[in-house]
Amino acid sequence: ILRDLFHTDCNAVLKALQPIFQEQGMTETVHNWEDHGYLVTYIKKNGSFANLRIHPHGLVLVDLQSYNDHMKGREEVDQLLNKVEERMKELFHGNIKRVKRLPAILRGGVIDRYWPTADGRLVEYDIDEVVYDEDSPFQNIKILHSKQFGNILILSGDVNLAESDLAYTQAIMGSGKEDYTGKEVLILGGGDGGILSSNIDQMVIDGCKKHMRKTCGDVLDNLKGECYQVLIEDCIPVLKRYAKEGRMFDYVINDLTAVPISTSPEEDSTWEFLRLILDLSMKVLKQDGKYFTQGNCINLTDALTLYEEQLSRLYCPVEFSKETVCVPSYMELYP
Amino acid sequence: ILRDLFHTDCNAVLKALQPIFQEQGMTETVHNWEDHGYLVTYIKKNGSFANLRIHPHGLVLVDLQSYNDHMKGREEVDQLLNKVEERMKELFHGNIKRVKRLPAILRGGVIDRYWPTADGRLVEYDIDEVVYDEDSPFQNIKILHSKQFGNILILSGDVNLAESDLAYTQAIMGSGKEDYTGKEVLILGGGDGGILSSNIDQMVIDGCKKHMRKTCGDVLDNLKGECYQVLIEDCIPVLKRYAKEGRMFDYVINDLTAVPISTSPEEDSTWEFLRLILDLSMKVLKQDGKYFTQGNCINLTDALTLYEEQLSRLYCPVEFSKETVCVPSYMELYP
Structure with a gap:
């Protein structure tokens, strides 16, 4: 960012930076908006190109795009960006507010490293191998290997659980404060086997059984x-059957899904589903039984508040408490 | 990604997508490489633009860039990308390997949300406020507020510590296994006051004292x-003075810096500095004293191995053990 640039300044920036790209043997196409500054496109014979966007209020953006051969490309890119930075500092006598370079984004490769957080932030994972990638009748199932998190289970694009995430499993089991000896426990979801599971998707179980053994043993x-x-079946009829039979549990652990992100609980079917699960679970829970479940990313405050409101609308009164843990592979705090 | 596209296929993609951009009243500039496919630039009157890059091997990239007004822009962008996706699926009868949209990257704003990890991965933080931003004679000091991590201290672009990171402080103090009662403790670095500190940069202390009170109390x-x-002084002369005076400590906690990322320990002055600190620390440590320090991102395996090698080269033999913790705000595991 620079201070406000007048038209002549925009032009001065263009004139100062042009030689850097021209030296590279790049073909130039200049678009001049007059009131919105310049877009200059530089095209190289090898298929790579650069965009130089000069805004009149002082923001200058350089985007470089190239295909393959990226290690060699990166050095060239660094040299070019060094020159741009130098030239800009010369032009404005060092009077520049901020200079920032972002790591290159790799798109279209065999390995996709970008899995945004639940609140929509861009995060690059250290994925180095696609371990499993199959479509089941219910969802896309990916198991990707991360150098630091181990194998990560990703269901339809959502990071589900990694082998590093014992903290998640411990938290949803009551953080070591529960004694499960001799108790009846009903676990909903959790096809990764982290707790133990009743799940509708056989393929998730098959994938995890083979590739997530640090989690499921x-x-x-x-x-x-x-x-x-x-x-391996839909848990709703199972819960209904148990309720009808009068089968009761000391614990119900709902690992089916996170709190829905949508904030229209009356319209959204995920909220409807959640209330149904909650009601049915309460029916199969003993008087002093406990129900554990996950929340969602701590930043989704509206959704989490809505969830708490749902709890007050159950057919029977319940007490609840919450805890926030750091689940390594989620890259965000998780209540 | 599509299957391999021949020249005619590239042209078919271009012909299929052109109307989408033209409907938006965008001005088109087509570059045809013949052997490297197409770059098409679409320019809008309001200063925004799009790049459509069609690679002959089947990768089609659409980049959209606009200035300001980004919430309205996002809806438009989604609609446009929906159309691109639809048209591509029609053209190839649904036979498309992967469709991926990345969250928008916001550049040039008051708040910079992008702070790459130690191993160079792109990570977007949930920063919503710049709390403190000053240049000291030694470094740039930023304290940024994150919705989930609290205030984060960033020194010259490196994420140092957040108010959420008690785990870091606990780990570098021996994870609760040490009894510090009545012991002599020397802490090097740690200007955030998380442990307690002797630091060279008064401005870090001033910033943290005011804005990181959850950490430093x-x-x-x-x-x-x-x-x-x-x-508040350089710790090297202090250590030398203590060594000369024969002043001995039960614990030395080095919170000065992470293990250097460079893997040329003979040339790099950070490694030199590290060995000097280690040697001097051993000199002021009692016979059964303990030295705690941080490593670095778990992915920097070469650097971490090198560090362990340095330990065997000290003037006195030492034993060591290591532990890996999840430091919430670092977005990576940290030994």
Whole structure:
């Protein structure tokens, strides 16, 4: 950012920077808006190009785009940007408010490293391998390897859980304050096997059983063990059946989905679904039973407040408390 | 990404997408590389523009850039991208490998939300306020407010510590396994006051004392308390003086700097500095004393290995162990 540029200043910036791109043997196309400054496009024979956008209020943007060969490309890019920075500092005698370079964005590669947060922020993960990528009848299932987080389960584009995320599993189980010995526990969702799971999507279980063993251990190898059973079906009819049979649990752990992001609980079917699950869960929960579930990104305050309001609208009165944890792979705090 | 496009296919993509941009009243400039596909620039009267890059191997990129008024702009952008996606799916009968939209990048605003990780990945923080922004004789000092992490201290562009990062302070103090009662503790660096500090930059202390109170409490209000003293000076002469005087400590906590990223320890002065600090610290440490320090982003494996090698080259033999923690605001795991 510079101070306000008048038309003559815009032109001075253009004149100062032109030689840098021309030296590269780039072909120039200048568009002059008069009242909105300049857009200059520089095209190279090898298919790469640069945009130079000069705004009259003082913002100068340089975007470089090239295909492949990016390590070599990066050095060239750095040299070019160094020259731009130098020339600008000369022109304005060092009087520049901010100079910022952003890391290159890699698009169209085999590995996609960009998985935005729940509140829509751009985050680049250190993904180095696509471990699993399949479409089930319900969703796209990806397991990607991150150098620091281990394998990460991504369902239809949403980061679900990584092998690093024991903190998530611990929190949704009551942060070590519960004694589950001899207790009846019903877990909804959680196809990653982090807790133990009843899930509708066999393919998630198949993928996780093979590639997320740090999370699920061997619990998914057999759907029935001495003290657990994994049901791969819609949990609503199961809950209804249990309620009808009068089967009661000490704990219900709902790991199905995060609090919906939408803030129209009356219209949105995810909210409807959530209330139904909550009501049914309360029906199969013993008098002093506990219900654990996840919230969502701490920044989605409206959605989280709405969720708390839903709790006061259940058919039976409930008490609740909340806790916020840092789930490493989510790149955000999570209540 | 599409399957391989021949020249005619590139042209078909161009012909299919052209009307979408032309409907917007945008002025078109087409560059045809023949062997590298097309770059088409669309310019709008209001100063915004779009780049359409069609690669012959099947990657089609659409970049949209506009100034200000970004909420209104976003809706328009979504509509335009929906049309592009539709048209492409029609053209290739749904046979498209991947469709991806990235969140908009905001540049040149009062608030800069992009602070890359130590291993160079692009990360957008939820910054909503610039709390403090000053240049000291040593560095640029920024304290930015994040909705989820609280105030974040950023020194010369590097995320240093946020109010959410008690985990960092706990880890560098030995994760609660040490009893500091009645012990002599020397803390190097840490101008944020998270531990307690001897720092060279008065302005960091002034900024933190006012804006990072969740981290430092009141320890920075007075540089000398009943059981602590804050020295604002270069720690090397202080360490040398203590070594000469024979003053010994139970603990030395080095919070000066992360392990250098460069992997040429013989040439890089940061490594030199690190070895000097290590050697001097060992000299003021009691026989059974402990030295705590931070590593760096877990992905910088080469640098971390080099650091361990340095430890074996000290003038006295040392034993060491390491621990990895999740520091919320760093967006990466940190040993």
